[in-house]
Amino acid sequence: MKRILSIVLAVLLLGGVTAVLLREAGADDDDGTATTTVYGMVGSEKSEFFADPEVIRELAGHGLTVRIDPVGSWAMEEAGLDGYDFAFPSSQGPADVLRERLGDTELPARPFYSPLVVMARASAAEVLAAGGIAELDGEHRGLLRMAPYLTAVEEGRTWQDLTGAEAHTELSGALYISSTDPLTSNSGAEYLAAASYVADGDRVADGAEAIERTAPLLRRLIQVQGAQRSSSDAPYRDFLSGIGNSLVLVYESQVAHLLLSGRQPPEDLVVLYPDTTVFSDHTVVPFTEAGKELGELLTNDPELRELAVRHGFRPQGSTAEFAAAVAGHTGYLNHDLTGVRQAPSPTSPVLRAMAERAREQEAGS
Amino acid sequence: MSRPEHRTRTLAATALLTLTALLTAACTQGGAGGDDGGGGNGGAEITVRILAGSELEDTAALLERAAEETGVRAEITWTGTLDASRLLASGGEGGADAEAAGNYDAAWLATNDYLRLHPGSADVIVSETPVATSPVALGVRREAMDRLGWDAGQVTWEQVHRAAADGELTFGMTDPVRSNSGYSALISVASALSGAQSALTAENIDDAAGRLEEFFTGQRLTSGSSGWLAEAFTGRTDVDALINYESVLLSLNRDHDAGLSVVLPTDGVVSARYPLTTLASASPEARDALRTLAEWLREEEAQRALTEDTLRRPVIPEVTPAEAIPDEARRELPYPGSLEIADGLLEAFDSQLRRPSRTVYVLDVSGSMEGERLAGLKAALRRLTGTETDGTAPGETFREREEVTLMPFSTSVVFTETHTVDPADPDAALAGIRETIDGLYTLADTNVYGSLMDAYDLLGEESLEGTFTSIVLMTDGESNYGPTAGDFTEFHNELPAARRTVPVFTVLFGDAAPEELEGIAAQTGGEVFDAVNGSLDDAFREIRGYQ
Structure with a gap:
């Protein structure tokens, strides 16, 4: 248990056990004293959201002070729940496991979500498009066609095999997307979920047989990458730094946050939305009344929804807020997810078995 | 301080908030970090202990600024990234170095990729923030x-x-x-x-x-x-x-x-990628401080300094890389995906791919070495023959194909004995070396320079092409017999080029004179390794990296 917890702790983007004290710093109003402190385990990609002074102020306005421990989504499944009011994993699997543990029958709150996307260098995106693996929609945006992409990886296709790659020094070697370690990181695991869904004829893996059917492909997706990182921040930073693979898997929220904070993205960025992708469903599992209240606030409070959008997340239930916010950035963002369908994610134990299988070293080689 | 005032204030406020958070955490967690200091020390500084890659020494000024602005002071131990990774992984496995690994709150290495291949690493790494590339x-x-x-x-x-x-x-x-x-x-x-x-x-x-x-x-x-x-x-x-x-x-x-x-x-x-990495051994206070430091390092000003002053590539888009940095895109080659392959490559390198080592050990066995010092020397040398069962990485012991000469000296060189580690039967040479080491005994005076000249003369009979040749000099006292430093300099200057470039790595031990050993290292292009403040074991082990 300690080991598993630690593995998943490695997911964390930034952090430590103590996270953020969310309390009004300035005493510009006097009635901020009667707040309830709510403790939660939160996926690391939301640390920044809860540390945002405006989020802190808004929650305080509703009488809540939120303290979080960044904990990897998978670690929450087995974590001790004492002292916590809620858990906020970044996908539904761990939320389901927690609810089962609690005997919870109520629907959990799913305040926001974010699809997995691929940050691609323009050169790579163009070559993929010419090879029928991507469809570009303007200079900085497009779709990644998963079926031909997976076939290419399975066949060990290299960039050199694709027309147009020879004009770009960096485009050589095996064609693959860099993802995070599926054993420790949610985005890496969800990548496998999407791939297995497509490869197995649009079926959600439901057990050992299904895992077996796609195991060779999934193993290839992982093993070509060599050492993998433990958080989606790592490939994202590689991209911003101008190094690393030409195709990296990140959350849309990472790109959207960059754009919405008014920063200039790298000139050669193309955001490719896999035509079949997995949505990271950020799900609040409440353990107490206060936790439940937080889940409801995050879901329904317009201010908090807007703040979530500013951090690049898509609020649940209505697409209008996100669409409005990113109106100036549709050159990069596919705000209404045209041409993108959501692959359902397998249950936690299946996904984990899938990841273990993919990471296994091939016997005898 | 040249920063705009409002910015400094914001940072100070952040630090205060952080501190408040820490104190609250300490209270709610029931004595988690209660013993040192307690509360009440205002805008206090916190020191975090970081194990960092040696090439990051060029960030010293930046870290000093971080300390001034955030109150987070980095106390750094410089090391090689792979050495550090093994130390930290060993901590995770509860291995021999677990205690040493526990001395650090954070690692700041060139990469965590090698560390993460180790089975114990998941218990070691809490979080990581890439800072520059x-x-x-x-x-x-x-x-x-x-x-x-x-x-x-x-x-x-x-x-x-x-x-x-x-x-x-x-x-x-x-x-x-x-x-x-x-x-x-x-x-x-x-x-x-x-x-x-x-x-x-x-x-x-x-x-x-x-x-x-x-x-x-x-x-x-x-x-x-x-x-x-x-x-x-x-x-x-x-x-x-x-x-x-x-x-x-x-x-x-x-x-x-x-x-x-x-x-x-x-x-x-x-x-x-230089990820600033919080380790599991860090206290809640240190973890928070490290987060503050990581965030600071990713701010525009620090990123600009990292690229302009240290010529690394920034990781935020609003800072452009320094002018001198080439902007050609390159394929990123993957790091090996398993420890077996990663270490297999290192073993192949050591035993087969690299040029073999030719090493001459000039060892002081003068009277002052009697007792513990000689015992310490013997133990350190035995280690190099691979007697330790735990934690000897490839390259820490004599390598296959290596030619090792032992030259104990006192008033003069006592004997010269050479063993070659035959890949077909490495144990034979290693056992021979051990036997010789075990038989060492102390004699009289200390003739450092004369003995060194003998070592160079010995190499004069060999072709040095195709090997990494070096001399290791270990002494516990000042030279008090035979040629002087001046004589040696003269001798060395007149050596043919092939031998003149053979470095002498000196091990400072006991009452050795630092300036004497520094002089020898400087003259020959070598380096001094300190076994007075460090251990003899570590000095000999570290020198392996230069052979």
Whole structure:
């Protein structure tokens, strides 16, 4: 248990056990004293959201002070729940496991979500498009066609095999997307979920047989990458730094946050939305009344929804807020997810078995 | 302080908030961090203990500024990235070095990729924040570029291989067993020469072995750390090229007018990412402080300093890389995906691919060594024969094909005994060396310089081509017999070039005179290793990286 917890702790983007004290710093109003402190385990990609002074102020306005421990989504499944009011994993699997543990029958709150996307260098995106693996929609945006992409990886296709790659020094070697370690990181695991869904004829893996059917492909997706990182921040930073693979898997929220904070993205960025992708469903599992209240606030409070959008997340239930916010950035963002369908994610134990299988070293080689 | 005031205030407020959070945490967690200091020390500083890659020494000024602005002071131990990774992983496995590993709150290494391959690593790493990047590149002197007719933007590792194999190019590189720049280069070259299209496999390494061996015939300089290597390289105009981080090569150009062409081979590079990494051994207070530091390092001003002052690549889009940094895109070659492959590559390097070591140990057995000191020496030397069952990484012991000479000395050299580690039966030579070590006994005076001259004379009878030749001098006192320092300098200056470049690595022990040993190291292009403040074991082990 300690080991598993630690593995998943490695997911964390930034952090430590103590996270953020969310309390009004300035005493510009006097009635901020009667707040309830709510403790939660939160996926690391939301640390920044809860540390945002405006989020802190808004929650305080509703009488809540939120303290979080960044904990990897998978670690929450087995974590001790004492002292916590809620858990906020970044996908539904761990939320389901927690609810089962609690005997919870109520629907959990799913305040926001974010699809997995691929940050691609323009050169790579163009070559993929010419090879029928991507469809570009303007200079900085497009779709990644998963079926031909997976076939290419399975066949060990290299960039050199694709027309147009020879004009770009960096485009050589095996064609693959860099993802995070599926054993420790949610985005890496969800990548496998999407791939297995497509490869197995649009079926959600439901057990050992299904895992077996796609195991060779999934193993290839992982093993070509060599050492993998433990958080989606790592490939994202590689991209911003101008190094690393030409195709990296990140959350849309990472790109959207960059754009919405008014920063200039790298000139050669193309955001490719896999035509079949997995949505990271950020799900609040409440353990107490206060936790439940937080889940409801995050879901329904317009201010908090807007703040979530500013951090690049898509609020649940209505697409209008996100669409409005990113109106100036549709050159990069596919705000209404045209041409993108959501692959359902397998249950936690299946996904984990899938990841273990993919990471296994091939016997005898 | 030249910062705008409002910004400083914001940071101070952040620090205060952080502190409040810490105190609250300490209270709610029931004595988690109660023993030192307690509450009430206002805007206090907190010190975090960081194990960091030696090439990051150029961030000292930046960290000083971080301390002033955030109150988070970094107390740094410099080391090689691979050495550090093994230490930390051993901590995770509850191994021999667990206690030593527990002395650090954080690691700041070139990469965590090697560390993460170890089974214990998941229990060690809490979180990581990449702070800057720099690919491993090849810096080539202008004369060599002209001679080879190379264009910096077009060179491949294959071309470098051909030039080295043909004796047209010599280079320096750190020891891949210890240092990430050497290891990254080894991965790059192995990938390129094997034609691997994705992460290296054991077959790739086998396939490329012959060509890798040819490649490494061009290597003239090796070292345990990239800092020493860069320094040694500037003094060795007979070496054409240096493999190191792009940032180190560009700094050599800027600070030492080295005039190197910085080549990012077109068949691929391996980059360092410098993740500031919180370790499980960090207290809640330290974790919070590290987060503050990590966030500060990712702010615009720090990122600008990282690229302008240290010539690394920034990780935020609003800061553009320093002018000197080439903006050519390169394929990123994957780091090996398993420890078996990663260490397999290192073992192959040590026992087969690299040039063999030729080492002469000039060992003080004067009267003052009697007792504990001699026992300590024997133990340290025995370690090099692989007697330790735990934690001896490849390269920490005598290598296959290595020729080892033991020259104990007192008033004069007592005897000269040479063993060659035969790959077919390495234990025979190692057992012989052990036997000799066990039989050492103390004598009278200390003739440092005369004995060193004997060592150089011995090497005069050999061809030094094709080996890494070095002399190790261990003494516990001042030279009080025979030739003087001046005599030695004169002797050394008149040696033929091949022998004059053989470095003497000196081990400062007991009552040895630091200035004497520093003089010898400086004269011969060697280095002093301190076994007075450190251990004799560590000194001898560290020297392995330079042999």
